Every structure is written in structure tokens, then in C-alpha cells.
Amino acid sequence: SYVLTQPPSVSVAPGQTARITCEGNNIGSKSVHWSQQKPGQAPVLVVYDDRDRPSGIPERFSGSNSGNTATLTISRVEAGDEADYYCHFWERSSERWGGFGGGTKLTVL
Amino acid sequence: VQLVESGGGLVLPGKSLRLSCVTSGFTFQSWGMSWVRQAPGKGLEWVSSISGSDGSTYYADSVKGRFTVSRDISKSTLYLQMNSLRVDDTATYYCATPNWAFDHWGQGTLVTVSS
Numbered sequence: 001s002y003v004l005t006q007p008p009s010v011s012v013a014p015g016q017t018a019r020i021t022c023e024g025n026n027i028g029s030k031s032v033h034w035s036q037q038k039p040g041q042a043p044v045l046v047v048y049d050d051r052d053r054p055s056g057i058p059e060r061f062s063g064s065n066s067g068n069t070a071t072l073t074i075s076r077v078e079a080g081d082e083a084d085y086y087c088h089f090w091e092r093s094s095e096r097w098g099g100f101g102g103g104t105k106l107t108v109l
Numbered sequence: 110v111q112l113v114e115s116g117g118g119l120v121l122p123g124k125s126l127r128l129s130c131v132t133s134g135f136t137f138q139s140w141g142m143s144w145v146r147q148a149p150g151k152g153l154e155w156v157s158s159i160s161g162s163d164g165s166t167y168y169a170d171s172v173k174g175r176f177t178v179s180r181d182i183s184k185s186t187l188y189l190q191m192n193s194l195r196v197d198d199t200a201t202y203y204c205a206t207p208n209w210a211f212d213h214w215g216q217g218t219l220v221t222v223s224s
Contacts, residue, residue, distance in 0.1 A: 031209075033210050033211065035153075035211065037153075042203055042214040042215065042216055042217055043153065043203070043205075043211070043214055044214070045210060045211060045212045048210045048212065049210070054212060084152075086152065086153050088153075088211065090208055090209040090210065092209055095141070095160055095162075095165070095208075096158075096167060097143070097155050097158055097167060097169075097208075099155075100145075100152065100153045100154065100155060101152075102152050103152040103153065
């Protein structure tokens with residue numbers, strides 16, 4: 001099975017930029033999505049297809065994907081961004097599930 | 110788009126439970142759907158998917174042979190039949206769609222397997 005590796009935690013001060021990575025073998029060849037989950041709530045998609053945002057998601061959320069690393073970047077971090085973030089992907093070529101990363105806890109200091 | 114799960118609860122090990130996910134706001138048979146679970150304090154785990162186009166089904170190794178995903182297009186409802194439940198199946202179960210990105214999630218239903 002395909003393994004996606006995320007750092008367990010990332011900490012950032014308000015107003016700064018947070019970067020959360022998702023590593024996988026040649027992940028740049030896949031379309032990676034990012035979901036945000038706050039305590040007691042269902043996940044919410046914040047970035048899809050590496051870099052696109054669903055409607056209603058602030059422009060502060062952006063993504064990139066190349067080589068063996070996909071990255072979620074959150075600019076001008078706010079207290080409300082504190083949450084768990086998961087990378088994931090779907091193998092569109094075979095219409096099969098790809099994988100979830102283990103999740104990263106973003107702490108706003 | 111709305112997804113509403115139900116059917117969770119407390120169940121003894123070895124018993125069965127059926128989860129439902131009632132959907133609205135999209136053409137049910139056009140989008141594939143999945144079940145994703147989250148054990149207490151743990152990360153997200155994909156459980157099962159059903160293809161929108163032809164209803165093909167897929168399962169995680171941890172549930173293969175015990176869980177069955179199905180759908181009723183006339184009711185726009187997704188199901189997860191869970192048999193031979195184990196303690197480590199304890200989790201909140203979410204339905205999500207479309208399969209390729211999980212743009213929409215239900216609120217989750219808690220399944221507790223305990224004696």
C-alpha cells in the first residue's frame with residue numbers, strides 16, 4: 001500500500017505562515033487533497049487537486065505538489081486555523097482509493 | 110449537498126450493525142461514495158468505497174470479508190453492513206463524496222464495540 005507521511009505537529013505564531021508537508025514516493029504524479037478537521041467536527045476539504053480551493057475556503061490556504069512532497073501552506077495564520085490536517089488522494093486512473101496521511105496537528109501559539 | 114449518517118451505537122463483539130447515509134443535493138448515482146472511520150484520538154482511515162458509475166465496491170484489508178457497502182439509488186442512500194464486529198472497529202464512521210476528493214462529509218455516527 002502507498003504510504004503518505006506527515007509531521008505529527010506544526011506550531012506557528014498568529015500572522016505567520018504554516019507549511020504542512022505530505023511525503024510519498026513520487027507523490028508529484030498524483031492529485032493530492034487536504035482536509036481540515038477541528039475537534040468534534042467532520043473534516044472539511046480545504047485544497048483539492050494539489051492547489052485548488054473549494055468555494056468558501058480563504059485564499060490564505062494554498063497547496064503545491066512536486067517530486068516526493070506535497071505541501072499545504074496557510075498564510076497569515078489565525079487562531080481559528082488550529083486543527084488537524086490530512087493529505088489524501090484518489091487513484092483516478094484505476095478509480096481506487098489512494099491513501100490518507102497520518103495527520104498533522106497545527107497549533108497556533 | 111447533505112449527508113446524514115445513522116445507525117451507530119453500542120454493540121457486543123461478534124455482532125452486526127448497519128449504517129445508513131441519506132444524501133440529498135446531488136445526483137446520487139453520479140458520484141462515488143465512501144465510508145471513512147476515525148477511532149477515538151486517532152487519524153482518518155478509509156474503510157470502503159462504491160463507484161458511482163457501475164457500483165463496483167472496494168474495501169480496506171482490515172474490514173474485507175466482514176463489511177459490505179451498498180447503495181439504494183431510489184432512496185439516495187448509502188449503507189455499510191458491518192458483521193463480526195471487533196473492539197478495534199470502535200470509531201466514528203463518516204460517509205463522504207465524491208470519491209475523488211471527499212468534498213462533502215456527513216456529521217458521523219459513533220460505533221462502539223464493547224462487552
